[in-house]
Amino acid sequence: MSKFGVLVMGPAGAGKTTFSNSVIQHLQNTRRSCFYVNLDPAAETFSYEPDLDIRELITLEDVMEELGLGPNGGLIYCFEFLLQNLDFLSEALDPLSEEYLIIFDMPGQIELYTHVPLLPSLVQFLSRQGPLNINLCAAYLLESTFIIDKAKFFAGTLSAMSAMLMLEMPHVNILSKMDQVREMVTRRELRRFANVDVQLLQGDEEDDLAANANPMAKDALMSGGSFKQLNRAVAQLIDDFSMVSFLQLDVQDEDSVAAVLSHIDDAIQYHEAQEPREPKDEQEVNYEDADM
Ligand SMILES: Nc1nc2c(ncn2[C@@H]2O[C@H](COP(=O)(O)OP(=O)(O)OP(=O)(O)O)[C@@H](O)[C@H]2O)c(=O)[nH]1
Secondary structure: OEEEEEEOOOOOOOOOOHHHHHHHHHHHHHHHOOEEEEEEOOOOOOOOOOOEEEOOOHHHHHHHHOOOOOOOHHHHHHHHHHHHHHHHHHHHHHOOOOOOEEEEOOOOOOOHHHHHOOOHHHHHEEOOOOOOOOOEEEEEEEEEHHHHOHHHHHHHHHHHHHHHHHHOOOOOEEEEEEEHHOOOOHHHHHHHHHHHHHHHOOOOHHHOOOHHHHHHHHOOOOOOHHHHHHHHHHHHHHHHHHOOEEEEEOOHHHHHHHHHHHHHHHHHHHHHOOOOHHHOOOOOOHHHHHHO
16 A cells, blocks of 8 residues: 555645645545645635645745746746755655655646656656655546637647646546636536547537637637648547546535545545556756746
């Protein structure tokens, strides 16, 4: 047996901290132990004070001020620094017993989940392949309001896929802030986004939510000959990657939080039964490039 952990990821403002807080509340209500780790060096305020906070090690503000880096380069520097000071994590996480769920609240900069190889190194250290031996699952949040603008929704879907491919770990995708869209779309329409229906990307006028809800957003969907081809290629890519689906999360509803947690548990249990994979080689990172 080993400890359990969830990496709460997703773009800025997707609702990561709010979701983390509702998980903590749910675990408290059900008398389960949890340990809350903030890994966002630019975080400002919390409803639940983190049990471990990267800002005790390094803050984005200090890095930007002292090294003259921008926010993206600064964040990458902070993560590189964390990777050079992994005792900061192991001293706090190693002593925890197996009953703990460890919640890692991640930053929102999208670079971290796409092309910069820092998260895979961190995951490797935390996971069953590394010394901390935590059974980890990624929870990738995307705002449900993105479905009103299909271009935005599919861009978000691609970034979720990118995180899935880069991290190669148990992963659940979540549409957050469901309270904001329930009145705007039918259940049938919602299902087409939750179980990503690539026909949505092919310009099906009848089902064009954007046209109904927000005329400006319709223009944002790529159109014209070459864009049609690109849309088709993206649709094919998502279709081939047949695992892309989203759970629906409403943080006001404890059952919804419990259902998402139960999926996370299932994803972890499923992967726990699999053989751990071989570690990847480490790669170099250039902070300056990140702000270009
Ligand atoms: N209506 C509604 N608002 C939400 C929900 N979840 C989060 N919000 C709001 O969305 C905003 C961003 O939420 P956060 O939880 O801070 O999002 P985050 O992903 O942690 O943000 P960053 O750390 O900046 O990347 C806040 O104003 C929240 O109150 C939700 O389920 N419903």
